[in-house]
Amino acid sequence: MIQFDTYLKEAKTVAITGHVRPDGDCLGTTLGFYNYIKENYPEVLAQVFLEPAESALSYLPGIDEVCHDLSSALSSYDLLCVFDCGGEARFEPFQDLITRAKCILNLDHHLGNTNFAHEIYCVPECSSACELLYTCLTDEKITKDVATCLYTGMVTDTGIFRFQSVTPRTMEIAGALMRKGIDHTRIVDTAYFQKTFAQNKVLGLALDKAILFHEDKAIFSYITKQEREAMNLSSSEMGGVIDQLRNTEGIEVAVFAYELEENDFKISMRARDLVDVSLICNHFGGGGHMRAAGCNMITDSVDHLLKAVDEQIGLALRRAGLEA
Numbered sequence: 001m002i003q004f005d006t007y008l009k010e011a012k013t014v015a016i017t018g019h020v021r022p023d024g025d026c027l028g029t030t031l032g033f034y035n036y037i038k039e040n041y042p043e044v045l046a047q048v049f050l051e052p053a054e055s056a057l058s059y060l061p062g063i064d065e066v067c068h069d070l071s072s073a074l075s076s077y078d079l080l081c082v083f084d085c086g087g088e089a090r091f092e093p094f095q096d097l098i099t100r101a102k103c104i105l106n107l108d109h110h111l112g113n114t115n116f117a118h119e120i121y122c123v124p125e126c127s128s129a130c131e132l133l134y135t136c137l138t139d140e141k142i143t144k145d146v147a148t149c150l151y152t153g154m155v156t157d158t159g160i161f162r163f164q165s166v167t168p169r170t171m172e173i174a175g176a177l178m179r180k181g182i183d184h185t186r187i188v189d190t191a192y193f194q195k196t197f198a199q200n201k202v203l204g205l206a207l208d209k210a211i212l213f214h215e216d217k218a219i220f221s222y223i224t225k226q227e228r229e230a231m232n233l234s235s236s237e238m239g240g241v242i243d244q245l246r247n248t249e250g251i252e253v254a255v256f257a258y259e260l261e262e263n264d265f266k267i268s269m270r271a272r273d274l275v276d277v278s279l280i281c282n283h284f285g286g287g288g289h290m291r292a293a294g295c296n297m298i299t300d301s302v303d304h305l306l307k308a309v310d311e312q313i314g315l316a317l318r319r320a321g322l323e324a
Helices: 004-008 024-040 088-094 129-136 144-157 168-178 184-193 197-209 225-230 241-246 277-283 302-319
Strands: 013-018 045-049 077-083 101-108 119-122 211-213 218-223 253-261 264-271 292-298
Touching: 004 024, 004 077, 004 101, 013 024, 013 088, 024 045, 024 077, 024 129, 024 144, 101 129, 129 144, 129 168, 144 168, 144 184, 197 218, 197 225, 197 241, 218 241, 218 302, 225 253, 241 253, 241 264, 253 302, 264 277, 264 302, 277 292, 277 302
Parallel strands: 013 045, 013 077, 077 101, 101 119, 218 253
Antiparallel strands: 211 218, 253 264, 264 292
């Protein structure tokens, strides 16, 4: 466990970052820690560096203060804190922060950590990075704003506390955060359920294009860059499609791909109960958790992408005893 308070008592400057295309857990940890510093260590200069996030998370305290490039970065930091991210390549837009930091701390819950930091706290079986961060902070110093951020990350990364990674300890921490006075109903509704009109339209398009394969145990859909841009959707606003695909009756593995740039696809995978999709994504240079993982693939066509994914899903289904 990283004792962040010990480091903060000695630091004067802190840079904070997380993975590319930040989701609720990434924003929850980075902004939760940022607010923790602001409210308990006002003498410390802290900056958060992240790519822009989806509009549904705009309620998070401090999100308007996030830096989206390194133009305002200092030449040197006492601390660099990297959250919800297990390797330098996963925060590539801000990788240069490593060369500016005297000490690097890394808190993560993904498999395949590359051990790039001076001190690492990685617990892959933990439900979210926000749950993990809570255990490293002093509860008496966690304010309503900090709790709002941490609860958001826990809600989004656990599918509203329904995934297998949720434990009694997860629920105890959620309860402790609720006691800070957060509006937990609004957080769940806004962060998890609320979608823009464009997001609903792209969901409809993705469902219309979806196909079943592997004897209807797997489902696949995709969105091209042209389709995404026609709806004025950024890559950070593509969340929600994969979860809806996974909810299809009888499905063991769901795959959703969307084009970032021409022929460069971001792939998200979800599994229901038995398949380890992290192994599939590891094969393509990605990673994640057993039931939720992702990767990138450069390919000359969606057909070739599906063929490559199809082969690995077949192997995974056989490993799980779901296919002869």
